[in-house]
Amino acid sequence: MVAKAFPGFTPISDRIFLRNEDSDSIETSEKSSTDQPTAIIIYGWGDGTPKNVAKYVDGYHKLFPTARILMVISSTFGASYDSLEHRTRAMMPIIDTLFPTPGDGSERVILQAMSNTGGIYAAATLNAYQQRHGTDKALPHHLCVSDSTPGSVVFSTEVGRWSRAMALGSAKYFPWPFIVTEKMWWTFLYAIHFLERAIGREPSGVYSLKAFLNHSMATPRAIRLYMYSKADDLIWWEDVEEQAAIAKSKGYTTVLELFEDSPHVGHMRMHPEKYWGAIERCWKASMALEGNSKP
Structure with a gap:
């Protein structure tokens, strides 16, 4: 089933929307720098509306105007109830749109998971990539942004x-x-x-945590940026820091960005400069690491 069109986006499934290119993007693409992301995938929080999640699409477009941006809308019910097979099938259009063939090293991708529901479907995308291209291949990405996630399971x-x-x-x-x-x-x-x-x-949450600690699924080349708050009443800040510490112990580069007063998935709304500044800073760091790793 294909969803109704949302202004500014082309639906590629009932829950996945591709941001339409505009004239500014086309003109800028001719001057595109090799250190800009080629694609950004934003996994909205559970029951987040396209209108609200699209605000993050707008923010990313301002930072990286040449990137293709996909927006994923999901329900908390589906994240809790659906099987891994169902969740994986639901994310397969992302693979067919952005990665129709295995990565060749030219992709520069940002993943953004919002709340536990976003993380659950991001993990399903990692699984979908391997189902399409083989278990010896991991979905290419250079930065993984976790907004108000992961929490305890x-x-x-x-x-x-x-x-x-x-x-x-x-x-x-x-x-x-x-x-x-x-x-x-x-x-x-x-x-x-x-x-x-x-x-x-x-459980879907347990699978999600394991997937993002598995080097064969989630590349350790990607920096992990955790955006979380002491005022979040759904995801405890201590749990986010514990999960970040586990990721660090598994060989992932982690960056913690703590907010004092913003609610669950409310950090960008209350502190936009700090929020987007952290993302831009971590992206530049990821590109520097990538450059240093090349012979």
């Missing part, structure tokens, strides 16, 4: 926050009080938890 301690996140994204569809919606999702998540234990299926 310990079910017993996190189910309350997960159910609240799902309620925040869906409460408008139900006539009853917010607390009822929250309890409904709490019950749903427990049902999924017991079902996965019964059939031996790995």
Whole structure:
């Protein structure tokens, strides 16, 4: 199923949108520098609308006007319920659009995952790339930006926050009080938890963390930028720092950008200069590392 068109974008599936090129991009492409990204993939937070996620597309376009930008819209329900096979199929249009053939070293890619849902579908994209091109190949990218993710995946301690996140994204569809919606999702998540234990299926959040620590899937050449806040009530800042430390111990270059007062996936809105400055700085660092690694 193909989604309805969103202004300024071409839908390539029911949830993936390609930013349309404009005259400025075409003119600038003739002067494109070899240290600019060729593609940027933005995985929106759970139940984020195209209108809101597109604000990040606009920000990236201002920084890197020649890059092709894909925007991925996903639901928290799908991230929690769908199997890895289903999530992988859903991300395959990204591979067919940006990587129809295995990478040849000319790609310069930024991945941005927002909240745990974004991270789950980013991991599914890593898997889709290997399904299309072989398990000996990893999706090429030079920078991975994690906005308000990853958090803890310990079910017993996190189910309350997960159910609240799902309620925040869906409460408008139900006539009853917010607390009822929250309890409904709490019950749903427990049902999924017991079902996965019964059939031996790995939870999507656990798979996501493992995928991004696997060198064969997520290249250690890419810098990891973590954008997180002490005021985030859905993803604890301590959990982000713990996951970043684990990634560092596995050989990944990590950069932490801590915000003091911004809410969940609200850092760019409250502190745009700091937010985009960190991304631009890390991209330049990734290009410097790439240049130093060449013979």
